[in-house]
Every structure is written in structure tokens, then in C-alpha cells.
Amino acid sequence: MGTHKKHGFWHRYFFSLDHKDIGFQYLLTAMFMAAFGGFFVYVFRYNLAFGPSDIPLYGDLAAKQYNQLVTNHGAIMIFWVGMPILLAVIGNYLIPIMIGTDDMAFPTLNKISYWIFLLSCIVLLSGFLMPTGAFGGGWTMYPPLSVSDFGYNNPNTTFWSNFFTGNTFFLLAVALEFISMLMGGINFVVTTLNKRAKGMSLMRLPLVVWMVNIANLLFMFSVGPLIAGAFMLLMDILVGTGFFDAYRGGDPILWQHLFWFFGHPEVYVLLLPSIGAVGEIISTFSRKPLFGYKMVILMVIIAAILSLVVWAHHQFVSGIDPGAANIFSLLTIIISIPFAGMVLSYLGTLWKGNIRLEIPMLWALGMLATFTFFGGFTGLHLGSNVFDIYAHDTYFVIAHFHYTLFPTVFLGGFAAFYYWYPKFSGRMMNKTLGLIHFWGTFIFFNTIFIPLFWLGLQGQHRRIYNYSAWNDLLMQPEHIMARQIATVSLIFLLLFQFVFLFNFFYSLKKGKKASKNPWEANTLEWQTDSPPPHGNFDPYPVVQRWPYDYNHPEKELDYCPQTES
């Protein structure tokens, strides 16, 4: 322990191998990328509601730029905000201190993974500087749209002119990001398996550690086909192979299979760490043991396996065999059973609990409510091919997946952030600002997407840049009104994030000092100082019990740390 000394700024942020510093680097980078994602969505939503000219802070928006912004908004929010925050930040920061060890199994690999991640951000954003502009073919990169301008049917291009395009940079950025997440993921799994403190058996691991690891394994299991597809797509763009070129016998649908084989599990890769953190928070603030701990883990493993065989529900209108579509529908709907079990266990934890409505608890309850009620239930509708054919490519789908991903990434992410902030900074966050931030985000998030559900059912198509060009197409006053409500809500939602930013930096310097265990929780990270020193523990803990012994009948206090016998 004595060998771990404090480092200076330069050493800490550029060469540190400490998992806490790397987690913080991931967090700042992801917040930086989230600012881009948020700005892009503001620009194109403003255009949809109030027209393409004179957008404040942007100017005029051309149709091509609209496509680029939509594409990059999707990709950034999923790959450069969701994945780093939920996998890398939660994994890096929490796994070592929750299992009671000093650092990752491979600290250098961890550092490299961050630098590759940073490089991927730079590559993605430099796509906007390319002569043909950033990639604008949708974040799913369906060919021929993602190839046609350059690779196919265009004899005037060379290898290098194809290389310096948004398409190539987009693909390279995604590839680099995956390499970084693979390195990080391997590290997390090895650390969890091999570096646990004495007495920390697998069934005594906190739920969030389980979830991050299952998510990582799921990611590594499903990403292979997408890497294969990305390689083929890159070859199509650069050297003119014909994997996805129907004219030369290739098959554009093949990309959709390879992409969605990864794409559907990816949703769960994002969901699991988030719902794991929410589970920790719900148990802590209900002062009750987590109801059905083993069942949750089992259910999640079942859901993870099922998620590998449902990918074609994204392709019901792509011309797949109707018989196959029925099977994929059935499998998709079956997946709701394990998730229902998980939600049941969380509700069981809340049931008759001694609930403390602290800020993290509000976020956790908000996540559980919106994810289940809006995200999950509309997923059941869309999973059925009968309904999906009607709703495909409408705003109903958009509202559905934002109701799954926004609670997952932001509501769950903020829950985790507010919960572990005292541990990470040694100070409490300002509660009033936290309340303002929560209600501002929660209310406006709902008023963005509920109108979009309705617009989708009215038939508003998701790929149209400007509705005013088609006057008979959803330009009734009520449709315009619904779009404007969504856009104004979005602007308010973004403005409320400044409250968070202010609170984040203000509390870092001026917040109330946090004790070791401000929430009176059981898990190991609360047994060390806030913030934990380099090396985390002194002496290293010995684990005696599972993490959810709240209100244990034999104990005087209503909580009982894992180190207590």
C-alpha cells in the first residue's frame, strides 16, 4: 500500500494505469461526445419542427447534412456515449472496488483500450472534414447506400479517393471502438474471475458486476459477425469487391443479417450494466435485500442467449421468408419473459420497503418505469411481425427505441452517476440542483417521445428531411403541433443538462464532504475512503456475506457491510 503514491496532474491523466483515472477519462470523453450527439439532434429536430432555414447556432440545413447529422447522432449516442459510459466507466470504476482488489488484471491493456477509444472518437469526428462530408447513410450502414457514391458504379474513384470519405472513416471509427471495447471487456472478465477478494464467491458478487460481465461476454460473442461484415463493407468501398452488390451476385440483405446479429444483443449490452446499477440502487434505498438475486442472474443469462436468435425482427420488411418471420416474432416475444421476471424482482424489492427517495433512487425508479412501461411494452407490439409491417420505419419505431435506450443510457446512467459520485469525488452532489435536473430531464423526455408515438401511428415516416415539401403528407395543424411539442421539449431537455454540468463541476470543488458510506450501503466500495486512494484498500477486505443484507434480523443497524461477520 505504501508503494502507491499520489501522482501529479500530467501523470494522472496521461500515463496513469489506475482503473479509477481511466474510468474518469472515459467519462469525460463520453460526455464530450454526448455534447456532439445532443447538438446534432437539436439541429435536425429544429429543422423538422420549424423548417430548415436559420436554425439558431447552426444556420441553414441542407438535406445531405440532415442525413449526416441523423446518422452520426445515432452512432455517437450508441457507440460513443452508451457503450463507454455503461461498459467502460461502470466496469473500470466499479469492478475493482466492488470485488475488493487494487486494480485491473491487465492495467496496461486498460490504458491502451482508452487511447484507442479516444482515437476512434477523433476518426469519427474527422469524417466531417472529408471532401464529401461525413457519412450519411444511417447508423446501420445498410448497403448499397453506404457504398454507392464511391464503390459501385463509379469508375472515377481510386482507392485513396474512396479512403478519404466519411463512409470509410465511419467504418474505421466503429472498428477502433470495438477493438477498444474488446480489450476492456476481456480485462473486466479476467479481473472478475481472478482478482476477487477472499471470500467473494460468485454468488456474493454485487449484481452490477454480474451484469457488466454478462454484457461483455454477450458483446464479445455477438461482435464477430459484425466485424466480418464491416471488413466486407470496407473492401466493397475501397477495392470494389462485390459482397453486397446485387448486380454482381452479392446480397445487400446479407449485411442486415450480419449487422443485426450484433445489433440486437448490443441493446442488451447497453441495458444490462444499467439495470444492474439500478438494482443496486433500488435495494440500497428500499433498505431491503434484493428479491430473487439468483433469479435475476439466471433470467439475464437466458435473455442474453435468446437475444442472439432474434435479429431478423429488424428485417420483417426486407423480404425475408414469412415463415422465418413468424419464428423470429415468437422468439422476440419470448424474450419479454426473462425481462418480466427481472422487473418482478425489482418490484418485489420495492414492495413494503423503507423507501428513501434520494436523487439516485428517483433516477432508478424513473428508469424502471419508463423502460418497462413504454420501451418494453411497445417492443412487444413491434416484435410481432403483423404490427411491425404497419409500423416499420415510422416514428413509432423511433419512439420505441428511444424509450428503451434513453432510460438505459441516461436515466440509468445518471442514477449510477449520482449514486457513486460521493465515492468518486469525495463530495456530495447538491440535492436541489439534482432534483431540478431529474424532473427537467424526466418530464421533457416523456413529452418528446409520446407525441412521436402518435405521429408514428399516423404514419409519419422516419427518413424524411422536410415535410413541407409534401403538403398532403401529415401537414395538418395537429401534426405540426405534435412535432413542435417534441422539438421544444427536446430543447428544454438539453438545457436542463447544463444544470447537471454545473452541479458536476461545482460539487467537485465546493460540495459537502462525503463520509465513507453516505448511503449506508453494503458493498465493498463503501468500506474504503471517499475517494478511494491509489490501491483502493488498506488492508484488503475479507468478504463474509452477500451484498444485500439490509434489515437483517440479527443486526442492530439496518445495513450490514459485506466485510462484517
Place this chain on the structure above:
Amino acid sequence: MNKTIENKIPGISIAFGIIIITEIMFFGGLISAYIVASAKAMTWPPLDQPRLPQYITLPNILILFLSGVFYYLFEKKSKSGIWKKQLIWTSIALSLVFLLFQGSEWINLINFGIQSSSGLYASYFYSLIALHGIHVMVGISLLIILMVKINKNKKNQNLMDTTEAFGMFWYFVVLLWPILYFLLYML
């Protein structure tokens, strides 16, 4: 020292196990795409494409396989603490022969008129061969890293774990080749 639970499987083996699962899924994606493409085509290989040299390439399976066998012998000896470096050198030499053989065939085929842009068949052929070739190169570099580590320190427990983990990768590369050969040359 940090007190931890007893390590049953060394970390590096877990890491390589995960990498190999990802690799299997990666090649699984490519191979299944290839099989579907060949099944959809009227004739496979397409009639206008030149045939591949099936029998000349056949010894190459043996060469790479032998390289794997030599590595296996090395690994077996290393468990009793004997580090036979000749065995690894043989393994590296054989895989280099494999690479040269396959590379020259590649160049010959390009001269012969099979180009990656000429159609689906050639696209798959070159991609799969090239990706496997890259894996062989990665494998060779792992073996060289292992040699360097052995020269530094012979009595290291980590060294045995490293040998085992690198071995997993090398066997994967070696065993993948017959599958690719069958699919690309015989089908």
C-alpha cells in the same frame, strides 16, 4: 500482497479463450455468408471463373498442421520445465513456408485473371485467404514474443501460462485452415 481467491485458470488463458470465441464468431459470420452465397448461385464456382489449383495446395495443409504439431510437442515438454527452442523455430519456419506458398499462389491467381472486383467468388476467396494469412502472421509474432520471453527468464510460472494461451491461438489458426481449404478449393 493483495489477498485474492485462488486462481484456477490463469488470466491470460481466459483472455485468449474469449478472443478465440470472438474469432470463431468472426469466421463463422464470413463462412456462413460464403456458404449461403455459394448455395444461392446457379453454379459454384461460377463458370466464367478459372478453377483453383486444388492439388498443388494440398501439401500446404500438411505444412501448417506440422507446425501445430511441433508447437504441441514444445508445449508438452515445457510442462516438465524443458524449453526446447528448436521446436518453436521449426514451427515458425513451417508457418513461414506456408505463408510464402499461399502468397505466391495468390499473386499467380491475380495474374491469371481472378480479381477481387471481378465477382463474388473471387471476393470471398481473396478475403478469406487474406484474413487467414493475417492470423498466421499474428500467430508467428506471438511465437516470436514467446521466444523473447523464454530467453529472458526460464523459470517463470507465467511463461507456462503464456505458452498455453498462445498455443490456443496457434491451434485455432492451424485447425481453421483445413476448413477454409475445403470450403474454398473443394466446394
